[in-house]
Amino acid sequence: MRGLIIVDVQNDFLPGGALAVDEGDQIIPIINQLQSRFDFIIATQDWHPENHGSFAANHPNKNPGEFVILEGVQQILWPVHCVQGTFGSEFHQDLNQEKWQAVFKKGMNPLVDSYSGFFDNNKKGDTGLSKFLKDHGVEEIFVCGLAEDYCVKFTVLDGLNEGFKVHLILDATKAVNLHPDDFAKAMIEMENAGAIITHSDSF
Ligand code: VGL
Ligand code: ZN
Numbered sequence: 712m713r714g715l716i717i718v719d720v721q722n723d724f725l726p727g728g729a730l731a732v733d734e735g736d737q738i739i740p741i742i743n744q745l746q747s748r749f750d751f752i753i754a755t756q757d758w759h760p761e762n763h764g765s766f767a768a769n770h771p772n773k774n775p776g777e778f779v780i781l782e783g784v785q786q787i788l789w790p791v792h793c794v795q796g797t798f799g800s801e802f803h804q805d806l807n808q809e810k811w812q813a814v815f816k817k818g819m820n821p822l823v824d825s826y827s828g829f830f831d832n833n834k835k836g837d838t839g840l841s842k843f844l845k846d847h848g849v850e851e852i853f854v855c856g857l858a859e860d861y862c863v864k865f866t867v868l869d870g871l872n873e874g875f876k877v878h879l880i881l882d883a884t885k886a887v888n889l890h891p892d893d894f895a896k897a898m899i900e901m902e903n904a905g906a907i908i909t910h911s912d913s914f
Pocket of ligand 1: 863
């Protein structure tokens with residue numbers, strides 16, 4: 712069976728949000744249309760405690776875009792975003808949630824960031840997504856959402872590692888683009904790892 716994975720379409724990643732992805736809202740109607748073609752849909756949700764180590768505000772004299780070491784691993788710093796229970800952490804109100812089988816929350820451990828919907832960045836914490844998909848007979852996943860160069864990319868790469876056939880839906884994702892070519896670089900990385908790049912009207 713095939714499944715649709717909607718990554719982090721939350722207010723803080725949309726225009727006006729704390730970590731806004733340019734034109735991120737443009738993918739919402741595309742994702743809603745896509746949902747009508749899937750019987751198995753799950754979403755991921757960035758869900759940080761206030762003291763999360765990826766927030767620049769939690770490190771003295773540090774700004775977003777700078778780096779720290781968290782648990783021995785280099786971590787880029789972000790503005791405070793997707794704090795549990797805040798408006799910014801909610802899914803956008805126009806995103807259809809009716810058919811979702813489950814929501815997988817991530818980023819709760821303050822000591823490690825968690826881009827992928829499967830595992831944290833240290834590959835220690837497991838959200839249970841891989842087992843959930845396998846238990847439901849899902850072998851092929853179609854990934855969309857935000858942001859293409861972070862959470863979408865790492866979800867695609869972990870999905871491939873977990874043995875799924877993975878499609879990235881090109882027109883249903885947008886990048887943060889801290890550097891202007893981040894979108895293209897992430898695309899190449901996913902393709903080289905074995906992802907199939909597709910378009911919402913071509914499958
Ligand atoms: C994300 C940066 C920090 C994402 C989440 O959803 O791509 N990016 N947290
Ligand atoms: Zn985050």
